[in-house]
Amino acid sequence: MSAATADPALKGPLAGSVRLGFLMLYAMVFVLAAGWLTTNLRQVPPDSRAVVFRFGRVNRVQEAGLLLAWPTPIEQVRLLPAPDKQIAYKVQAQQTGFQSDETDMQLEPNDDVIHLQGDRDLNNSAYIMTGDGNVVSLDATLFYTITDPTAYLLVEDHVLPALQRTFLASAIYLAASRHLDDFLVAQPDQTDVDANNASDPKVVALAARRQALRSDLVATMNERLTALRATGQDLGVSISRVDLVALLPPVAKAAFDAVLTAAQIADQGAAAARTDAARMTQEADRQRDELLAAASAAADERIRTAMASTDPVDALEAQETPANRDTLLSHAYQDQIAAILQRVGDVTAIDMRGGKQLVLPGPTP
Template sequence: MTPMNAETKSGAAAIRPEIAEPKGAWAQSLQIVFRLAFLGMLILAGLWAVSNIRQIPAQSRAVVLRFGEFDRVRDAGLLIAWPHPIEQVVIIPARDTQIRLGSANDPRPPENNYLGLRNDAAARQNGDFFLTGDSGIVHLDAHIYYQINDPEAFVLSASHAEPALYRIYQASALSLLASRELDDVLVARPERPADEASHAANQRQQLHLDLMTAMNRRLSDLAHRHAGLGVEISRIDLSAALRSRAERAYEDVLTSIQGADQRIAEARTLAERKGQDAKQNHDRIIVSANAAAAERLSQATSQTAEVSALADQMKSSSREALLTQVFNERIGAILKKVGQVTAVDPRNPTRLIVPGAAP
């Protein structure tokens, strides 16, 4: 061993006692702190590892995204997933759950002008007013319910699903109402004939289904273009109303129609009563005329009874002899009533004047 090596070993031996584990209260405290910190980190790591193990509640589903991409869907029950940010769990309603689309518009805009429309900074809230095929304006208050049929598409489009549904609703309602008259949406003209009124009532009942079908058709078109929202419309409740000024005008029209109908009914009642009175008078006149005719016929029959009897006798006996007999029976009573009789023979110009009693 060289002297240099001996010196090196002696120097190392002299240094070793200086880096030995420190002793004392402060050293022990630091050791405890570091051990507790290490234990806490282990506990936090364990909690982080099981942070995505959860219970999925009933009427819900879980969509698991791994590094931001769709991975799987799990129904209600226990879900075991990698912790965030490796896997992200999104809870969505179950397939058969109906979700109500929140309303962006008021049910009825306030009457802040004579049209019943907003003309201030809230003018965009006039989106629920639509133009019908006969140039009428109607306000629709729609309550839309939808269901999630594609969890992947719904989660990926969740941030703009409801605004897109609003636009689809407005586009569908616009096209449907443009092909209908105002009376096909609400009762606007009750004076229409019965067959037209029945057809309009069927159109009003069909509007809900037609609107739901049109919205689902547009959603299906988006899905075919790989831009679907992952939802389908399950129910729509519609409430139609008129603008404030138009509503008052229609109320005035309905009041006038009701008054006209009432007056027409009164006129028909009066005409029916007069018709019944006229019929009674007609029947009474007919009965009176028949009675008078029967009486006159009886009188004429009694007055002509002798003539009739004479006519019957003339059929069985000589006419000249019968006339002579009647003349002889009646001439005496006649001559007693006259003052003077002038007899003229048509074949002889001689006249015979027979004086009689003074009248």
């Protein structure tokens, strides 16, 4: 009897509500399970790649595309930049909190301040020495790519400090064999270079040397990273580019600026002198051309006058023969002597072989 009375109760409204609640709970659990199973179903962006960890160990590397992985905590996914994506890292200069009188500022002599050589060397550690005995500070930005994601993730926290130490070691090594002008234009007066003339072959050569310095720095850093990889300490990165800005110590920069200013003023004075010399040369050339032209014209005029004066003689010579030579000369003499006698007042003719004189009256005034 009790069982018969219990069956209708189980089929009542309460039992339906309980069954519905359990069905909703099952559905919710199913949805949650489906969501958990698809937590690592994702799209890897084109500029990234995914590293899949299974129980804390690297299982595989997935390039851009659809990623299928077991949910956490079975597999974990870490996104890293693509192999061809460059990552920038600004090299941090060492901060000592002290300004050195040898590089950063000039201090007034003070008996209360004692500078020890060791402290000076420590406080000047941000500067490196070049092969010609100068010092320079390098403000650098490194661009690197991740070549081995597994090795990179194993030492991720140590990659940037290692890159900074590698950069400093490579920069010190290269600076020892380079001159200051390989880093920046600092001594154009000593290298006979016109820094304002971009087409000057020496300017082009210096620019090529500065570019070569950056290329050598990249190559040297990659050589050091390869050496680390050979010893089992692979960082999983490779240097692709270095943006380098060389800075002089403030005191030295002021001195170099003063030298550059003086050199520019001297260049301007030399340019003005060359301009004046060119103008004076042009004026002298113009005057010379005028004198030559005037002399040539005068010579031509005198030649034409002489030729006009000798034309009658040339005409006589053209008509001269042995038979009529005396007659032509007599006629020419008479013509010329008549013109001469017309311009004189009187003429006294003396016969050198006798004592007779002949006085001819001239024209009446």
